Amino acid sequence: MSFDIRELEIIVDALGVGIYLADGKGVTLWVNKVFEDISLIKREEVVGKTLRELVDAKFFSNSATLSVISNKKPTIVSFNTKTGKKLLSQGKPVFDNRGNLKYVVNTIYDISNIFLTPEEENINKNLASDYNIVAQSEKMLKIVNIAVKASNVDLPVLICGETGVGKELVAKLIHYAGSRKNFPFVAVNCAAIPESLLESELFGYEPGSFTGSNKKGKKGIFEIAHNGTVFLDEIADMPMFSQAKLLRFLEDNQFLKLGSTKPTKVDVRIIAATNVDIKKAIEEGRFRKDLYYRLSTIYINIPPLRERLEDVNILTKFFLNNLNETYKTRKIIMPDVIDAIKTQNLEGNVRELKNIIEKLYFYSKNDTITIQDYYENNIDKNELNSNKKSLKYNLEAYEKSILQEYFELYKSTRKLAKALKISQSSAFKKLKKYGLL
Incomplete structure (x- = not known):
C-alpha cells in the first residue's frame, strides 16, 4: 500500500495540528495546511528559507528549530508571528543512522488567546512576555505534553x-x-x-x-x-x-x-x-x-526551576531577546553569568529569573553582560533606594514589599491579615492598592 503526497497531506491535516518540517541546517522543507491556517502565513513564504533568516526578518520572534539544532534535544518554544499570532512549537530532532541531525519536526499549536492584547495589557499592567512557554528539560516537555493531552x-x-x-x-x-x-x-x-x-x-x-x-x-x-x-x-x-x-x-x-x-x-x-x-x-x-x-x-x-536547570539557559536567552527586541539593543550574556544564576536558590522560579535578567540588562555597563555585572547588580528584591525618593514614596514602597512578601508566603488575605495584625478588609484594600491582587 502506498500514498501519494496529496493523500499524505490530507491525513496529516486531519490531525488538527500544524506541522513545520526543516532539515538539519534549519532550511524549511514543508508546512501543512493547518500551519498556514493558524499562522496566516503561506507555505511559499517560508519554504526554502532558513529559520535564522525568518527570525531575522521578523516572520517569527523565536524558533524551536534553532534551539533543537543548537542543543540536539527536543525543545518547546512559544513565539509570535509577523501576522500577530501566538503559536507554541514542539520541536523534535530526527537523526540518521550515523547520528547526524537530519530533520527537525515541529508540531504547532495556536495559543493566541492565552496572551493579552495590547489594550488588555495596559488595563492589567502585565507584560505579555510573562506568559510564554519556553523549555527544553525533559520534565517540562512531559508536562506540556500532558497539558495538550488534557x-x-x-x-x-x-x-x-x-x-x-x-x-x-x-x-x-x-x-x-x-x-x-x-x-x-x-x-x-x-x-x-x-x-x-x-x-x-x-x-x-x-x-x-x-x-x-x-x-x-x-x-x-x-x-x-x-x-x-x-x-x-x-x-x-x-x-x-x-x-x-x-x-x-x-x-x-x-x-x-x-x-x-x-x-x-x-x-x-x-x-x-x-x-x-x-x-x-x-x-x-x-x-x-x-x-x-x-x-x-x-x-x-510542575517542578521548581532549580530542579530543571537546563531550562535556565533557554529562558535567559528568551528574556534577553525580548528586551533586545523591545528596546532595539543587541546585548548578550556571558555563559559564566548563566552558570552563576544557576547557583542561586531561585525560590521565585521563572518569575525571579526574569527579574534577574531585567536587572542585569538595565545595570550592565555595555552590550556584554559580564560576571562583574552580575555580582555588582544582582540586587535583593527588597532593597530600596531610599536616598533619591520622598518619605511617602519609601514608606509605601516598604509597605508594598512587606505585603508582597507575606502574600507570596501565605497566599491568603486571611492569613496575611493575621500575621500582620490587621483586619482582613484592610489587607484586601492594601493588596488592591498596590496591584498585588
Missing part, C-alpha cells in the same frame, strides 16, 4: 507547584488548546477573596439576598464561565464550607445562588492549582480528601 478531555485537573513556576500558564494552555477555547477562561484566587464573599463570588446571588448586595443580583464565576473553564488558584486555602459546596457542584454541575431555591446548571471545566503540599493539608484537616480525589483526576506537578 485539553482533549473534560476531566478535572489539579496543578501543583511553587510560586512562579507557571501553574496558570499551564491551565491556560489546557483551556486554549481544547474545544472550550472560544469560551471564557475565568481565574479566581481562592485565598485572595475574603471568606464572607467567596460563596457569592463563585455562585452569585439573587436580588436582595443580603445587606449591601446588588439590587439586580449578580452572576457568579461559574455562571460567567459557562461552556468555558474556571481556574481555581490556591484551592488549598478555600474555606472548608466552600469546599463542601464546590464538591456538591462537581457532582452534577448544579448550584444554588445565595437567596435562591432553584438550582442553576452550567457546563464548565474545573482546573485547580495550589503551591502548598496538598496531602499535608488533608492530614491537617484543612482540605477535604474527597474533594482532592474529585479534582485530581489529572494531576500535574
